[in-house]
Amino acid sequence: MRCPYCGGSDTQVKDSRPSEDGAAIRRRRVCPDCAGRFTTFERVQLREVTVLKRSGKRVPFDRDKLQRSIDVALRKRAVDPERIERLVSGITRQLESSGEAEVTSESIGELVMEGLKGLDDVAYVRFASVYKNFREAKDFEDLLGTLGPAAGHVNPDAVPPRRKARVRP
Incomplete structure (x- = not known):
């Protein structure tokens, strides 16, 4: 393993x-040349998976890219990092154990949307808006309709009444 510093x-x-979920081995390393310390993770990879993009281009599956996409959707959301790691590991494992050497980017996007829908509704809507290339508010309304009757609707009884501002003389 090369030192990231020198x-x-x-x-x-x-x-x-x-690691916490038992799906990887966490290793602390030190470089004798520069004394730099860093951590690496070793994971099992069942098979090489190739992603067929919408453009027709084929690229190797990148777990880190999947992680970054999910992290962007979950930015500033109170979701336990362990649940996020389980989602990423679950999708990766599902792709590697599917028996298919090639998967479409659409099928990966659907797996992510399915996972986010069960994890956090706001992250699901964020991801879907980019993945499905929303162009107008109607697209959001249609998606919110799939979340259930309470999604996107404000219960007037749940919103406290506004207090009038006091004017001081």
């Missing part, structure tokens, strides 16, 4: 332990 190729493992 590029040295002779890094040493100081500590290894399973």
Whole structure:
């Protein structure tokens, strides 16, 4: 493993332990050249998966890109990082164990939307708006209709009445 600080190729493992979810091994490493310390994660990869993009281009599946997309949708949302990791690992595992060497970007997007729908409604709407390329408010209304009767509607009884501002003489 190359050192991310100096590029040295002779890094040493100081500590290894399973990650929180047990799906990876977390390794603390140190570089003898620059004394830099860093962490790596080792995960099982069942098979190479190729993603067929809408443009027809084929690219290798990138777990980190999936993680970043989900993180963007969940930005500033109070969701436990462990649940996010389980979602990313679950989608990755599902793709690798499907038996297909090639998957479409659409099928990955649908898996992400399905996972986000169960995790956080706001993140689901955020992701869907970019993934489905929403152009007008009607697109949001249609999507909110799929979340259930309470989504997108404000219950007037749940909103406290506004207080009048006091004017001081």
